[in-house]
Amino acid sequence: MSRLLCLLCLVAMPALAADELHLYNWNNYIAPETVDRFEAYCKCKVIQDYYSDNEELLAKLAAGAKGYDILVPTGNALASLVRQGALLPLDKKLIPNLKNVNPAYLNTPFDPGNRYSVPYAYTVTLIGYNVEKMRQLGLPTDTWAVIFEPKYLARVKGRVTVLDSQRELMAAALKYLGYSANDTVEAHWYRAEQLILRAKPYWAAFNSSSYIKELTVGNIWLVHGYSNDMFQAQNDAKAAKRKFTIGFSIPKEGAVLALDNMVIHKDAPRPDLAHKFINFMLDGRNSSELTNMIGSGNPNLAALKYINPKIASNPAIFPGKEELGKLEMLQDLNMEQRRVLNRLWIKIKIE
Amino acid sequence: MAKHLGKWLISGPPVLYLIVFFVIPTCIMVLASFRYAGEYGGLAPVLLHDTSGAHLNLTLESYHEFFSDFIYSWLFIKTLVYALVTTFCCLLMAYPLALLIARSASKYRDLLVLLVILPFWSNFLIRIYAWMILLGPQSAFSAALNGFLGIFGVGPVRLLFTPFAVVLCLIYVQLPFMVLPLYANLEKHDPALLDAAQDLGANAWQRFWRVTFPLSLPGIYAGIALVFVPVLGIFAVPDILGGTRGIMIGNLIKQEFLEARDWPFGSALSIMLTIGAMIIVGGAALFAGRRRNGDV
């Protein structure tokens, strides 16, 4: 009986799909008020699906999944999608608000001329820490050394987590060694691998998801993670009236900047609604709501006046010119490089 | 003739369903393990068309990679050990429970079985998170354990992010899959057999070991099959609780499909894992069969 119902629904779906926008986005990466306002504005419904990793997005699309209008890939995933020809070129006439975007974030190597994408938000991968504990132990908080050097790690053994991501951890190690995060010289990668293996016994876990919680609760004192997660941990600790505070800063050797972009899938059912959505999100006020909610970096100049001044003045969220110079965006690797990196990563994990 | 018709009517539908929704997709993936990886992930085309016509674009490089480095086999062996420990502990814990339920008054049996499964209608991830709380350094259990060990001068042990946490959670997650088949088998044991044994002078232990246990072997084998093999491919538990050393081969396979975007190698690993599992289970079944027939 329910099978029959399902079949009926499937048949009826094309008719119902008329006024729906399918948004495939990171979880918690758009403020509910913004969605509501857009639904009222376009008199349509927004159906959201979520992913928690670029790789999930790419895997699903690589297997042929369709039905999504808007995707929000990070730079290197964007490059991959552009090269595969999976995206619809944007009709700039329909997105006049594009002029609001800070030119520093336009025209990236992933999509020169912004033919397919428009910047949405960014995060920086940096160090988060328990301020009081770091002071108590006399540990520096402005350098990657505190994550990689045994002389510092010995004081926080078992209280450190790093991201469970090949690219991110390698990038941090490469930056610390003075190389570019996008360096692909194998010899440099082996040096980075040695660095990681030397530090690994002091780390508690490779963790990309629950480190916010562990930091806020006080089980973990030092984490390698994303700026908006640290912002949340900071707020959560304050809300829970903890005896310590959470801080986060960009290491002086530099770090990775992840710029997320709005794109339209080439098989999008409603490209017209998709363009409307993009233009809507480029409006200053709409764009600011995400930043105020999760502390993400905002490439939209018109949004600045709506952003909470405490967030706007935080150099770890809105890096100044000097810091910006030390930040790099990760490029996609080709098949061969991915293989080599993958083998390195396996050795790191198993050792 | 009618007998054959019956045979096909009964076995036909499940066989057909499994062929369409299992065999064919699996064949696609077996083929995938011989293909090249797509430049951006996924799979490269099977046929390459160029000036000389179409030719097969297949390779053995994924399998070559597997055999070229011992770490893959080593990881498989490590996973095997985890799976064996988990299965054995599950058996030890599930047997008394299944026996208790099977021997209870029939009006309580359904309820007791239900109580076994009830926790598993909450959510998998949330139960793992509950274990994170229970094993975390600030939990009552950790504090108590460390206090106890402190009496002997042993330093505080970390429970979370260790292989111990992984195995504990694996046991927890797989327990009902051992309880249910065991119960289904034990429930139909004829109590008259035990009475007869008692009349013949057997004590409680002998009654168990020489009557109940042999009769329950099919249930044990079913339980082992439902626990041992799926554990081999699990990745969520080691992902969350495993710390820096607890990964299993399932994590590697997931990594190949997602982060590395090397689907052929992911398929090859999965196939090697399946073959390994089947050899082990098949070998054990063969051994058990020979033992039952009195050969061993």
Add this chain to the structure above:
Amino acid sequence: MSKKLLAASGIAVYAFLYLPLVVVVAYSFNNSKLNAEWVGFTWHWYRVLLSDDIMLKAAGNSLLIALTASLASTVLGTMAGYALYRYKLKLLPVLVMAPLAIPEILVGVSLLIFFVAINLTLGLLSIMLSHIAFCIGFVAIVVRSRLSGMDESLPEAARDLGATPFQAFRLVTLPLIAPGIIAGALLAFTLSIDDFVITFFTAGVGASTLPLQIYSMIKIAVTPEVNAISTLLMLLTLFLIVVASRLSPDSIRGR
């Protein structure tokens, strides 16, 4: 003495099973955004849950899929289990055992590619079809295990008394193996409602299930709202089962 020992060890195992559950339920009333330590009692998360359409829809999807999939796979699995026991087919055992042996992630990806290849729109249907595929094996094994201890002479006696093979099956064999079938059905339901990996790959646009929804929340915060829905889901399932067992005739319950 051994009876007390048995009871004690059984209860100990129950305690082990329920310990994390107690944490899950207790923390659904926790007055803190994090699932980490106890702060205070509140109904807040239940209120949040009841107004969270997305989460409720995902839970509804999960239930629908689990009910359909367990029903279909119980029917097919029972047939398979019986066939395994009765007919010495060479193909069937391999076919039934194989889905259990293959890593879920492989099954998930292969089904995704298959569905796309046959142009089936991903959605609730694709998830259901996938769940049935991997549940059949579990049900078949449980049913077969039950059958192999059954007394053959009973259905044979029924045949001798004039019953057709089908009648013998329906009136004698089926009630005898009913507890096995029910155990298999429960197993299938549990597997389906909690499945993550395969559902992840075969879910389509707008067809989210509870495990997928929760997984997508992991990064940000597994707030006690998740505990609340887990608690409610358990209670609801328990309620459904109690109602179903009250309504069903006694013979099926194996009395």
